[in-house]
Amino acid sequence: MTDLRKTPLYAMHCASNARIVDFGGWAMPLHYGSQLDEHHAVRATAGMFDVSHMCVVDIGGTVGSDDVRVFLRYALANNIDKLKIPGRALYSCMLNARGGVVDDLIVYYIREDLFRIVVNAATAEADIVWLNQLNAEGEFGVTLMPRRDLAMIAVQGPHASEKVLNLVPAVRAAAAALKPFGFALAPTTPYGEMLLARTGYTGEDGFELMLAAEAASAVWSKLIEAGTRPCGLGARDMLRLEAGMNLYGQDMDMDTSPLDAGLEWTVDLVTARDFVGKRALLHAGCQAVFAGLILCESGGVLRAQQTVLTAAGPGQITSGTFSPLLQRSIAFARLPLGVQVGDTVQVQIRNKPCAARVVKLPFVRHGKALVNGC
Amino acid sequence: MKLPADLKYTASHEWVRVEPDGVITIGITDHAQEALGDIVFLELPTEGTEIAAGKALAVIESVKAASDIYAPISGEVLEINEQLADEPGAVNADPYAAWLLKMKPSSEAEFASLMDAEAYRQSIGG
Numbered sequence: 034m035t036d037l038r039k040t041p042l043y044a045m046h047c048a049s050n051a052r053i054v055d056f057g058g059w060a061m062p063l064h065y066g067s068q069l070d071e072h073h074a075v076r077a078t079a080g081m082f083d084v085s086h087m088c089v090v091d092i093g094g095t096v097g098s099d100d101v102r103v104f105l106r107y108a109l110a111n112n113i114d115k116l117k118i119p120g121r122a123l124y125s126c127m128l129n130a131r132g133g134v135v136d137d138l139i140v141y142y143i144r145e146d147l148f149r150i151v152v153n154a155a156t157a158e159a160d161i162v163w164l165n166q167l168n169a170e171g172e173f174g175v176t177l178m179p180r181r182d183l184a185m186i187a188v189q190g191p192h193a194s195e196k197v198l199n200l201v202p203a204v205r206a207a208a209a210a211l212k213p214f215g216f217a218l219a220p221t222t223p224y225g226e227m228l229l230a231r232t233g234y235t236g237e238d239g240f241e242l243m244l245a246a247e248a249a250s251a252v253w254s255k256l257i258e259a260g261t262r263p264c265g266l267g268a269r270d271m272l273r274l275e276a277g278m279n280l281y282g283q284d285m286d287m288d289t290s291p292l293d294a295g296l297e298w299t300v301d302l303v304t305a306r307d308f309v310g311k312r313a314l315l316h317a318g319c320q321a322v323f324a325g326l327i328l329c330e331s332g333g334v335l336r337a338q339q340t341v342l343t344a345a346g347p348g349q350i351t352s353g354t355f356s357p358l359l360q361r362s363i364a365f366a367r368l369p370l371g372v373q374v375g376d377t378v379q380v381q382i383r384n385k386p387c388a389a390r391v392v393k394l395p396f397v398r399h400g401k402a403l404v405n406g407c
Numbered sequence: 408m409k410l411p412a413d414l415k416y417t418a419s420h421e422w423v424r425v426e427p428d429g430v431i432t433i434g435i436t437d438h439a440q441e442a443l444g445d446i447v448f449l450e451l452p453t454e455g456t457e458i459a460a461g462k463a464l465a466v467i468e469s470v471k472a473a474s475d476i477y478a479p480i481s482g483e484v485l486e487i488n489e490q491l492a493d494e495p496g497a498v499n500a501d502p503y504a505a506w507l508l509k510m511k512p513s514s515e516a517e518f519a520s521l522m523d524a525e526a527y528r529q530s531i532g533g
Contacts (some may be wrong), residue, residue, distance in 0.1 A: 052444075068470055069445040069496070267444065267470060307444040332490070333448050334468045355470050361449075382472070383450075383466065 040085035041184045041246040045253050049263055057155030061266055063280035068267030070356045076400045077233055079190035080264035081256055088157035089180040094146045101148050104173040107308055122214045126291045128310025131303045133287040136160050147249040153281045177204040184249035189239035196259045197240045224248035236276025236398050277395025284351040284365055295323035321367045325392040328362040329407035332387035335364035342379040345371035358397050409437045416527035419477045432505045437533050445471040446495045451487040460517050482512040
């Protein structure tokens with residue numbers, strides 16, 4: 034573990050007896066005892082995750098110009114012009130020329146000459162190289178500034194907002210009024226400047242906080258004092274699967290189109306705007322059904338790479354787990370065209386076929402099951 | 408980590424209790440349950456199954472991965488712990504109370520391959 038990168042909260046995790054694992058070169062907490070208990074805390078009350086391994090990148094331009102927006106119009110598959118007022122955020126994929134996903138990210142509109150993106154930990158360095166390359170080739174003239182001086186804490190759950198709002202009395206009212214995918218930059222909190230974003234990865238209400246690395250431990254401690262449970266990557270994976278949210282590297286990658294990964298809703302093929310990968314997407318179209326699976330019987334746990342047998346041919350699970358809320362195993366699968374929601378399919382678990390039902394994603398939203406058993 | 412002194416252990420992290428009638432009770436160690444994390448499913452053999460020492464006997468699925476459980480000794484499966492089907496997390500809560508199955512050994516000689524608590528502790532670097 035000595036060669037792994039550590040977030041500003043590493044010592045806090047060790048103090049809480051976290052089980053530390055190598056996650057894309059970072060020493061991260063898998064759980065602090067039980068990932069099932071951590072999952073339940075997020076669904077029932079409030080939990081928090083250290084997501085400082087993800088990379089914040091500020092994209093700056095010339096004051097008075099829209100050069101950052103022009104750059105992002107070209108670099109992102111979602112339409113940056115959906116961000117009409119500062120304080121709004123957008124989820125998008127960034128594609129290569131073949132239409133594969135270089136990464137998925139959230140872009141925050143701070144000012145016309147300053148946008149912020151948050152990208153995945155394992156892909157961050159390649160993303161920055163890629164964006165710099167696009168910037169140079171297209172002569173967009175923007176500046177990319179990785180912000181490794183910032184930490185990120187995601188506080189999620191039905192009681193999460195209250196825990197966060199108590200930390201920032203001066204901006205409490207403004208932060209409380211934020212809608213999903215809204216955010217506020219609070220320049221003077223007791224912990225220095227903080228960006229509070231009503232975004233997350235669990236299907237619950239909550240905030241993602243970006244703040245100076247040196248203030249992270251104090252905020253983490255305050256949140257623990259307020260009854261927020263530290264949660265690890267294990268719980269995060271179960272929560273995001275229940276919430277129907279893709280994971281880069283499993284559900285989509287450089288060779289997978291967002292149209293084949295259930296992300297067509299994030300791809301702007303309507304406007305005339307050109308963007309990297311658009312031509313390839315229009316040419317290839319959608320070649321697979323991306324849907325949820327729920328295991329009908331108690332036969333084990335659905336996991337990535339298991340083969341799915343359908344009437345239209347074979348497919349594959351891209352992510353799978355046990356759902357503590359549904360008390361069954363669930364998965365995302367890429368299936369042949371023609372497979373429909375409601376179909377029964379067979380998943381090969383230890384070479385034994387087990388029945389599963391194809392369902393619409395997500396499985397869970399705001400603590401409530403959206404699918405029934407088989 | 409708990410390692411009861413009255414049990415025997417395998418290198419593949421099963422514990423074995425030799426009952427007064429010669430039957431053996433099998434479970435997984437505290438070290439194993441901790442490494443696996445939250446256990447959510449167990450696939451246990453049917454009663455009457457004959458199995459050779461070292462062969463896969465059962466499967467434990469945690470949220471992290473599926474892991475085989477190996478027969479510590481050759482013999483016949485006499486009984487499985489049916490309660491675990493509804494409560495697989497009992498193995499995490501108390502791995503020595505939540506036994507998986509009972510077997511009738513077919514070879515007394517194989518007992519020599521089992522470790523005592525101290526030898527097992529050393530084998531896991533404890």
